[in-house]
Amino acid sequence: MLVASVADAYRDGIVDTGREPQFLFLAAFLVTFAFIRTSTHMIRAGVSWWPGNVSTKGGTHIHHMVFGIITIMVVGWVAVTGELGSPAREICAVLFGIGTGLTLDEFALWLNLKDVYWEKQGRASIDAVIVAAAVSGMLLVGFRSWVDAAKSVEDATIAAVAAAGLFGAVIAVVNAAKEKFGFAILSFLVPGVGLIGALRLAKPRSLWAHSYGKKRRARSEARYSGEAIKPFWKRRGGLRDRFALGLGVGRGR
Structure with a gap:
C-alpha cells in the first residue's frame, strides 16, 4: 500500500x-x-x-x-x-x-x-x-509553489504584525493606567520593553493603584516616595537638570 x-x-x-x-x-x-x-x-x-x-x-x-x-x-x-x-x-x-x-x-x-x-x-x-x-x-x-508559499508567509507576517500591534496597544493602556507614560509610548514601538513597565508596580496615585490592597499600596509608596513619584522630567538631578547643565544654564561665563 x-x-x-x-x-x-x-x-x-x-x-x-x-x-x-x-x-x-x-x-x-x-x-x-x-x-x-x-x-x-x-x-x-x-x-x-x-x-x-x-x-x-x-x-x-x-x-x-x-x-x-x-x-x-x-x-x-x-x-x-x-x-x-x-x-x-x-x-x-x-x-x-x-x-x-x-x-x-x-x-x-x-x-x-x-x-x-x-x-x-x-x-x-x-x-x-x-x-x-x-x-x-x-x-x-516550481515558481508557482514558491509564490503560494510566499503568499502564506506574507499573510502570516501581517497577522503577526497585527497581533504585536494589538498587544502593544494593550500594554500601553496598562502602562498609562499605572502612570508610566514613557513605557506607554515605548509599548507601541517595542511591546517587549513596554511589558517590563506593565509588570512592575504602579505609582501610588495612579488609576491602577486603586485596585491594590494595603500591602501592595505600601510597597508602591515606598518605591515611588519623594522625587521618584514625580514625572521623570520634573525630578531633581533628572533629565531636565542634566539637559540644563549640558547647555550651561545657570553657569557663570
Missing part, C-alpha cells in the same frame, strides 16, 4: 505536471555525485577490490569530468537537433544529470586549471554541487 501511495504521489505531483525530466535530472545528478565522490575516496584509500583510476597507455590520468563533459555535449546535441518524445526525453534527462554530476564534482579543477581535488580549494566543487542542487530543486518545485 505504501508503494502504491508513493507511486500515486509521483504520478500526480511529477508526471502529470510535466516535471518528470527535471526530477530524473536532479536524481541522476545527486546519485552520480554521491557515487563518484565515494569512488574517489575508495581509490585514495587504496581499496583493493575497487576499480582504480582511468589512465592512458602513456600514464596520463583521465579525470572523470572529461566523461561528464562528453556526455553533456552529446546529450545537448541530441536535445537540440532531435524532436524528443517519451522515453527519449527522460533518458536524455538522466544522462544529462550524470554528465553534470561528473563535471561539477571536479568544478574546482576547471576553475583553478590545476588538480586541487584534495586541496583546500577543492571545496569549491562541493559548493558548486550544493548550489546546482538547490537551484534544480527550486525549479523542480
Whole structure:
C-alpha cells in the first residue's frame, strides 16, 4: 500500500505536471555525485577490490569530468537537433544529470586549471554541487509553489504584525493606567520593553493603584516616595537638570 501511495504521489505531483525530466535530472545528478565522490575516496584509500583510476597507455590520468563533459555535449546535441518524445526525453534527462554530476564534482579543477581535488580549494566543487542542487530543486518545485508559499508567509507576517500591534496597544493602556507614560509610548514601538513597565508596580496615585490592597499600596509608596513619584522630567538631578547643565544654564561665563 505504501508503494502504491508513493507511486500515486509521483504520478500526480511529477508526471502529470510535466516535471518528470527535471526530477530524473536532479536524481541522476545527486546519485552520480554521491557515487563518484565515494569512488574517489575508495581509490585514495587504496581499496583493493575497487576499480582504480582511468589512465592512458602513456600514464596520463583521465579525470572523470572529461566523461561528464562528453556526455553533456552529446546529450545537448541530441536535445537540440532531435524532436524528443517519451522515453527519449527522460533518458536524455538522466544522462544529462550524470554528465553534470561528473563535471561539477571536479568544478574546482576547471576553475583553478590545476588538480586541487584534495586541496583546500577543492571545496569549491562541493559548493558548486550544493548550489546546482538547490537551484534544480527550486525549479523542480516550481515558481508557482514558491509564490503560494510566499503568499502564506506574507499573510502570516501581517497577522503577526497585527497581533504585536494589538498587544502593544494593550500594554500601553496598562502602562498609562499605572502612570508610566514613557513605557506607554515605548509599548507601541517595542511591546517587549513596554511589558517590563506593565509588570512592575504602579505609582501610588495612579488609576491602577486603586485596585491594590494595603500591602501592595505600601510597597508602591515606598518605591515611588519623594522625587521618584514625580514625572521623570520634573525630578531633581533628572533629565531636565542634566539637559540644563549640558547647555550651561545657570553657569557663570
